[in-house]
Amino acid sequence: MRRVIRATVALLAVVATLGGAPxxxxxxxxxxxxxxxxxxxxxxxxxxxxxxxxxxxxxxxVLNLFVKLGDPAADVRARNVNTVDEVPDxxxxxxxxxxxxxxxxxxxxxxxxxxxxxxxxxxxTSAKSDGITPGFTIMDATGVRWFLKFxxxxxxxxxxxxxxxxxxxxxxLGYHVPENHIAVLRPEQLALGAGAKITPVxxxxxxxxxxxxxxxxxxxxxxxxxxxxxxxxxxxxxxxVGGFRFYDTRPDDPNDVVPHEHRRxxxxxxxxxxxxxxxxxxxxxxxDTVVTDNGRSFVRHHLIDFGSTLGSGGVAPxxxxxxxxxxxxxxxxxxxxxxFGAYVKPWRTVEVYRSPAIGTLVRDNTNxxxxxxxxRVPNQAFLRARADDKFWAATRLxxxxxxxxxxxxxxxxxxNDEAEQFLVKALCERRDAILRAYLxxxxxxxxxxxxxDGVLTFANAAVAAGVAPAPASxxxxxxxxxxxxxxxxxxxxxxxxxxxxxAPAGLPSASGSYLHVEISATSAGHPSWATPVHAYFKRTAxxxxxxxxxxxx
Amino acid sequence: MTIRLSRLSIIAIGLVLTMGAARAEARQSREEELAQAQAExxxxxxxxxxxxxxxxxxxxxxxxxxxxxxFYPWLGTVYSGGLFALGPGYRHPFGxxxxxxxxAAVSLRGYTLLRTTVLAPPLAGEHVRVSxxxxxxxxxxxxxxxxxxxxVEESRVTYRYEPRTAGARLTFTPxxxxxxxxxxxxxxxxxxxxxxxxxxxxxxxxxxxxxxDTPGYSxxxxxxxxxxxxxxxxxxxxxxxxxxxGDVRQLIPILRANWVIALRATTSLTxxxxxxxxxxxxxxxxxxxxxxxxxxxxxxxDRNRLLLTAEYRWTPSxxxxxxxxxxxxxxxxxxxxxNLSDLHHSTGIGIRFHTPAATFFRVEAARGTEGLKLIFxxxxxx
Numbered sequence: 012m013r014r015v016i017r018a019t020v021a022l023l024a025v026v027a028t029l030g031g032a033p034x035x036x037x038x039x040x041x042x043x044x045x046x047x048x049x050x051x052x053x054x055x056x057x058x059x060x061x062x063x064x065x066x067x068x069x070x071x072x073v074l075n076l077f078v079k080l081g082d083p084a085a086d087v088r089a090r091n092v093n094t095v096d097e098v099p100d101x102x103x104x105x106x107x108x109x110x111x112x113x114x115x116x117x118x119x120x121x122x123x124x125x126x127x128x129x130x131x132x133x134x135x136t137s138a139k140s141d142g143i144t145p146g147f148t149i150m151d152a153t154g155v156r157w158f159l160k161f162x163x164x165x166x167x168x169x170x171x172x173x174x175x176x177x178x179x180x181x182x183x184l185g186y187h188v189p190e191n192h193i194a195v196l197r198p199e200q201l202a203l204g205a206g207a208k209i210t211p212v213x214x215x216x217x218x219x220x221x222x223x224x225x226x227x228x229x230x231x232x233x234x235x236x237x238x239x240x241x242x243x244x245x246x247x248x249x250x251x252v253g254g255f256r257f258y259d260t261r262p263d264d265p266n267d268v269v270p271h272e273h274r275r276x277x278x279x280x281x282x283x284x285x286x287x288x289x290x291x292x293x294x295x296x297x298x299d300t301v302v303t304d305n306g307r308s309f310v311r312h313h314l315i316d317f318g319s320t321l322g323s324g325g326v327a328p329x330x331x332x333x334x335x336x337x338x339x340x341x342x343x344x345x346x347x348x349x350x351f352g353a354y355v356k357p358w359r360t361v362e363v364y365r366s367p368a369i370g371t372l373v374r375d376n377t378n379x380x381x382x383x384x385x386x387r388v389p390n391q392a393f394l395r396a397r398a399d400d401k402f403w404a405a406t407r408l409x410x411x412x413x414x415x416x417x418x419x420x421x422x423x424x425x426x427n428d429e430a431e432q433f434l435v436k437a438l439c440e441r442r443d444a445i446l447r448a449y450l451x452x453x454x455x456x457x458x459x460x461x462x463x464d465g466v467l468t469f470a471n472a473a474v475a476a477g478v479a480p481a482p483a484s485x486x487x488x489x490x491x492x493x494x495x496x497x498x499x500x501x502x503x504x505x506x507x508x509x510x511x512x513x514a515p516a517g518l519p520s521a522s523g524s525y526l527h528v529e530i531s532a533t534s535a536g537h538p539s540w541a542t543p544v545h546a547y548f549k550r551t552a553x554x555x556x557x558x559x560x561x562x563x564x
Numbered sequence: 565m566t567i568r569l570s571r572l573s574i575i576a577i578g579l580v581l582t583m584g585a586a587r588a589e590a591r592q593s594r595e596e597e598l599a600q601a602q603a604e605x606x607x608x609x610x611x612x613x614x615x616x617x618x619x620x621x622x623x624x625x626x627x628x629x630x631x632x633x634x635f636y637p638w639l640g641t642v643y644s645g646g647l648f649a650l651g652p653g654y655r656h657p658f659g660x661x662x663x664x665x666x667x668a669a670v671s672l673r674g675y676t677l678l679r680t681t682v683l684a685p686p687l688a689g690e691h692v693r694v695s696x697x698x699x700x701x702x703x704x705x706x707x708x709x710x711x712x713x714x715x716v717e718e719s720r721v722t723y724r725y726e727p728r729t730a731g732a733r734l735t736f737t738p739x740x741x742x743x744x745x746x747x748x749x750x751x752x753x754x755x756x757x758x759x760x761x762x763x764x765x766x767x768x769x770x771x772x773x774x775x776x777d778t779p780g781y782s783x784x785x786x787x788x789x790x791x792x793x794x795x796x797x798x799x800x801x802x803x804x805x806x807x808x809x810g811d812v813r814q815l816i817p818i819l820r821a822n823w824v825i826a827l828r829a830t831t832s833l834t835x836x837x838x839x840x841x842x843x844x845x846x847x848x849x850x851x852x853x854x855x856x857x858x859x860x861x862x863x864x865x866d867r868n869r870l871l872l873t874a875e876y877r878w879t880p881s882x883x884x885x886x887x888x889x890x891x892x893x894x895x896x897x898x899x900x901x902x903n904l905s906d907l908h909h910s911t912g913i914g915i916r917f918h919t920p921a922a923t924f925f926r927v928e929a930a931r932g933t934e935g936l937k938l939i940f941x942x943x944x945x946x
């Protein structure tokens with residue numbers, strides 16, 4: 012018997028050495044697969060068993076304020092980007108601005124599939140009564156579920172208009188958002204649905220009464236004719252299973268395999284939040300739903316509730332400190348205590364624009380610094396954003412023209428032309444400031460194309476956006492690339508003063524061969540541009556196809 | 565040499581080759597790589613379980629988010645000078661805004677409290693609130709230094725003060741921020757078991773304007789209130805008296821509340837008829853954590869009182885305020901003597917921890933002519 016075991020072990024060793032070794036030992040995987048770059052990530056596993064969870068607001072706030080959550084590693088490249096450094100479409104994100112041509116009409120429509128709740132009786136199924144923001148869940152006359160929210164008294168248009176306008180912008184930027192409409196509620200339309208529940212402050216859940224409705228409506232802005240201007244948010248498709256956190260993955264979702272702090276669209280959400288002054292970008296303001304499509308169930312991830320963005324604080328105008336600092340800044344407390352008040356924070360003195368229609372927003376945004384912007388509470392994905400993530404987000408913003416922004420703002424129906432124009436101006440100024448901050452910060456060369464005859468063309472995103480002058484020259488180093496071993500072998504280099512460079516002779520010509528091109532720029536004002544971007548092309552029957560792109564390795 | 569392949573060898577070889585093939589196949593496309601990662605995770609799915617820290621914070625958050633429901637820990641003060649008190653509370657909401665709230669507590673000085681309040685659901689479109697209350701306090705060592713503005717600390721003696729109160733209160737808010745109110749109570753008081761034991765029928769009325777953000781914490785606004793009380797001694801009337809009290813508080817924010825100047829003036833005046841007297845244990849007083857902070861609790865008492873307070877506050881955080889303050893006040897036998905001469909002064913510094921709507925803890929150090937006093941309190945100063 013011992014002899015048989017010995018023979019087996021020996022045989023295994025031989026097999027492992029000759030044939031099985033690549034499988035059992037650390038065989039380097041090829042850098043590129045045949046299907047690279049992937050533009051659509053598919054959730055392959057059945058997620059129908061994902062259960063509803065409730066993210067506790069207090070623990071979410073406290074832990075994010077005082078603890079670094081998620082992956083402790085620093086400077087981690089986003090893990091859900093494809094091989095050309097872009098975010099594929101997925102259950103999290105759909106490429107729109109910067110990838111498809113958006114029109115003012117398209118952005119004004121955004122995610123909308125209809126025109127808001129159907130007229131007739133609206134049957135209340137539950138109420139939001141957390142003591143701050145009043146709100147109802149209703150079924151309209153056609154059985155569609157809607158969430159209704161209001162403006163605070165004296166601020167007609169502020170919360171509702173902001174919610175709708177920002178929804179359109181977030182849709183354009185690629186996120187899954189609900190369908191939000193400005194609508195009119197007449198109190199006589201409301202009827203208590205069978206089984207309608209409410210959980211008043213300090214009370215257990217109980218059956219809702221008509222007095223509860225009256226009580227909640229008292230906290231809403233009322234039109235002179237007795238009606239209420241509302242934002243009606245259509246119930247999302249699928250079964251709601253709670254929000255998502257901005258770190259770790261959801262333990263019961265098999266398809267959620269990339270830690271959220273390492274998802275580029277969530278890191279980039281920080282840039283967009285800075286742009287929109289979305290100080291409330293926390294887990295509670297997201298919602299996952301289990302959607303079944305063609306018999307396959309998966310979780311779709313949405314961003315919701317944009318009532319605390321721009322100049323609106325939801326139930327009141329934005330407070331002056333919001334956008335400037337976290338709710339708690341432990342490092343600053345000591346300084347504040349010993350200074351006896353002599354330490355005056357910048358937000359105390361900055362000039363603001365105030366309007367009941369849009370709330371309170373910094374008046375001059377030309378010098379807006381997105382790196383100094385703060386949500387109310389730290390967001391772990393925002394904290395992990397690297398220069399390449401911010402660059403990615405900035406390229407998306409660059410695609411939102413003044414006209415597109417104006418079209419989105421118009422959907423808010425703020426009812427105050429001057430305030431609306433200020434809002435458009437502020438958004439354009441903040442967008443431009445973000446482009447100035449993030450596009451030139453690292454090598455902005457993008458969209459490289461190599462023609463079959465060896466002419467390399469590319470764009471300079473910073474120059475194209477008008478936020479940096481053209482560099483003195485561009486330099487490209489061409490190397491053959493072994494996809495299996497990942498080794499590069501230099502062929503030659505070339506320099507140009509334009510964004511077109513002719514490759515040196517000797518490029519591989521065999522179909523399936525790879526080419527590695529390092530492109531840098533010489534710019535006195537931007538030394539970081541000397542660090543090359545890496546483009547990888549694959550030779551096909553039709554010429555060269557871009558299969559890889561890395562801005563920061 | 566002949567190698568005989570055993571059954572075990574064949575299985576092992578098959579396994580190795582299969583694994584190799586499987587891995588090689590998994591690496592043929594990016595899509596399959598992702599699918600493989602998802603399949604791996606699918607083998608170890610589990611529902612989310614909050615960790616211990618999350619559970620504790622969540623519980624604390626619920627406690628701070630609004631009034632409790634069911635049993636809760638009550639922390640506060642039984643009677644000034646009694647130090648911290650802790651005990652169980654129980655709150656039962658009912659009827660859409662109504663609540664029964666009961667507490668039992670013991671303080672570090674052994675003072676005890678039993679209290680029940682029943683707040684009826686709001687009436688008349690929430691303009692009217694009615695509450696009923698009952699309370700038993702046993703304050704075992706209340707300091708007494710004599711009557712008048714010039715008493716000395718060394719004269720301190722203590723007495724046991726045991727009031728038992730039952731009553732009803734009505735508040736009417738015709739329009740915010742105006743509030744009117746009235747209350748009627750029956751108070752049975754025992755002093756030192758064998759001392760005076762007056763019974764009072766107390767009737768009260770008040771009018772107030774409160775335009776601070778919230779009573780519990782604010783950086784702006786004002787609070788102006790007048791109280792009138794009639795203490796009707798049920799044992800012959802010798803201890804009957806009336807009291808008029810005014811309280812004015814003003815908060816002046818500067819530079820978006822980087823600094824806040826808080827000013828307060830309070831006066832209490834008592835009136836008697838014929839031979840009746842104001843009992844010493846119910847006289848207006850100065851001294852303690854909410855009046856003249858550099859002096860011991862109830863250090864000065866007499867029939868009338870004046871208190872002036874000025875605070876310079878600054879706000880190092882959204883949850884922490886600092887303040888330097890100066891209190892000055894006096895007590896007097898007659899209202900004519902309530903002038904600005906012979907005031908007692910105290911100066912101090914404090915830190916306050918608060919939410920946007922409530923001050924939950926403050927620590928202050930104040931110095932008067934009788935030394936340094938430390939104050940730990942669970943209520944705002946105003």
